[in-house]
Amino acid sequence: MSLGLTALELARIQFAFTVSFHIIFPATSIGLACFLAMLEWKWLRTQNPIYKDLFKYWIKIFAVAFAMGVVSGVVMAYQFGTNWSEFSRIAGSVTGPLLTYEVMSAFFLEAGFLGIMLFGWGRVGPKAHFFATLMVAIGTCISMFWILSSNSWMQTPQGFSIENGIIVPTDWWAIVFNPSFPYRFAHMAAAAFLVSSLLVVGTAAWHLIKGRRDELVKKSFSMGLWMVLVTSCLQVVIGDNHGLNTLEHQPAKLAAIEGHWETNRDHGMPLLLFALPNMETESNDLEIGIPNLGSLILTHSVDGEVKGLKDFAAEDRPNALIVFWSFRIMVGLGMLMVLLSLTALWLRKKGVLYESSWFHRFALIMGPTGYIALLAGWVTTEVGRQPWVVYGVIRTKDGLSHTVTADQVGLSLIIFVLVYTVVFGAGIYYMLRLIKLGPAFSTPLDAVQDTGPGHFKTPLRPLSAVEESIETTDPSAQNSKEKPHD
Structure with a gap:
């Protein structure tokens, strides 16, 4: 029943499976x-x-x-x-x-x-x-x-x-009030409100598409969209500060998130929009980015220095391919949430929020994205911490039961x-x-x-x-x- 994997690998998969099921319900x-x-x-x-x-x-x-x-x-x-x-x-x-x-x-x-x-x-x-x-x-x-x-x-x-x-x-x-706690707590709280508000919006959008225009559906749609507007815009600010905190306290995770291998000592770090990090060759097989923007976001300087993954021992690096893409899924969906709420604001001003069928379909599609972004965020957090179960103190392999x-x-x-x-x-x-x-x-x-x-x-x-x-x-x-x- 080992499925060709080690006890450590299976134990990590099992915990990831159970926590992924669990987290969607408390967030809701x-x-x-x-x-x-x-x-x-x-x-x-x-x-x-x-x-x-x-x-x-x-x-x-x-x-x-x-x-x-x-x-x-x-x-x-x-x-x-x-x-x-x-x-x-x-x-x-x-x-x-x-x-x-x-x-x-x-x-x-x-x-x-x-x-x-x-x-x-x-x-x-x-x-x-x-x-x-x-x-x-x-x-x-x-x-x-x-x-x-x-x-x-x-x-x-x-x-x-x-x-x-x-x-x-x-x-x-x-x-209790460790260095990353305020940022993680605020980030998770905003994520939970986004999950539930998008659920409310998606539900109301379904019934609007089906032709309902009564006050129950319209009020749900309106209240949910106001919450998405507030929390999605707030999440952008929280996420930026959380990233700066990660740069300070978990630089290897931050480097993996950015697909950043070489420390940029004499030039700015680009913001990679697309990349295929390769853990074996210690490079990106393909990358598309915006020059200097990564340094500007992380250090508020166009040529600010950011440590690359090669500055860390190979056994201390998280899987850059997983973390790079899970982070971009989360951020990409977050930007769509901002777009959803701003579009709703524009439609409110025009007085056609409840009559725009194309927007209702967009809102329906966005309904489950809160859960997807939530899970992608947790993958970024937990895989990015590897190979540590307590960062810099206990390796994940050393936390496994000896007898299992x-x-x-x-x-x-x-x-x-x-x-x-x-x-x-x-x-x-x-x-x-x-x-x-x-x-x-x-x-x-x-x-x-x-x-x-x-x-x-x-x-x-x-x-x-x-x-x-x-x-x-x-x-x-x-x-x-x-x-x-x-």
Whole structure:
């Protein structure tokens, strides 16, 4: 079952596979939780039932994403004890407490208020329900805080000493707020908001293409596009500062991102738009770039010096081909997001935002790009850190469990692929069906009536918040009885 690969290679593939599945769900729930808090706040302030109906719709998709995020996160964590026990033994005194803080602060906060948020309509007052929604939104952000702190420490470690081969914390403030943490936290937060806002925009675009022009669809489209405008433009600024931080603290990663082999000591570094980095020949087989622009962006000088990959030992270099292209996928999609939002701004000014079918198709295509850019960004981050699991301190190969074999990891990887395909494939299909149904006008959510024994049942699980039969409901018929709202 080794598939011709070593235990180290298979363990890395397995972790990459599970974390790639996992990250899309927390990113969705982080953004949607904040979106739901905004919708409920708008409803409390204006009493416009449009916001309430949108809340009722998007909380179903949030519930599915949240449930799958929890399950995939628990499964992923077990690998620290199975495949990566040496990493846990050496660095567990730092990463263990950080993950514990995440559970004790964020997860307990989310769990404490999630039930009220999902099932509290008509059982608690409107302000109490909004408070619960706000706590869940804050909890998702706190969770992101601790996870990003742990990951950032692995990228730019500080605040520790090594005693008998074990990492010992000496300054928790330095560990939590390590040099790359502020940039990574801001970058991930903006990415999560982009993921969810593009999901909202793509969903609304689908229904606009299908001919719906009611206020539910138009309001979703409008609010989502405003969020894309703010976060995509903000992400450009954050990303630039993050790049400068990477140049300072992880120069080998930065050189791989830029496909930069030779240190430019007497001339400016070009910004390569296209290249095929070759790790064997230590050069680019083909490259197209803009002279001096790389130096200008990274050093703010047209002839600023940037270290090349050849300044680092061959065994300390990340795979430049993977990192170069994953970074450009992320940045390229980010530029398309900016283009989407600016085009929407222009169409708003002309008053044809909801009638431009070509733009609706563009928005629909852009719907899933938030997830693609998110995954490409994480590939850049994690592959760019190699060959270190804790940058400059522990090599990835030294974090692997001594007793695990290639056959064992290969078998578990195959099982993971099969189970994830079925379980999370079904979950994603479920979300897509809900998206296809779209938001619908409804009776007030707090008008919960018990008309007899067995008529009303309180759901016991997050997924139970989704009430519709997604197999039999006709999306076109669902809104046939729409009623206008003021």
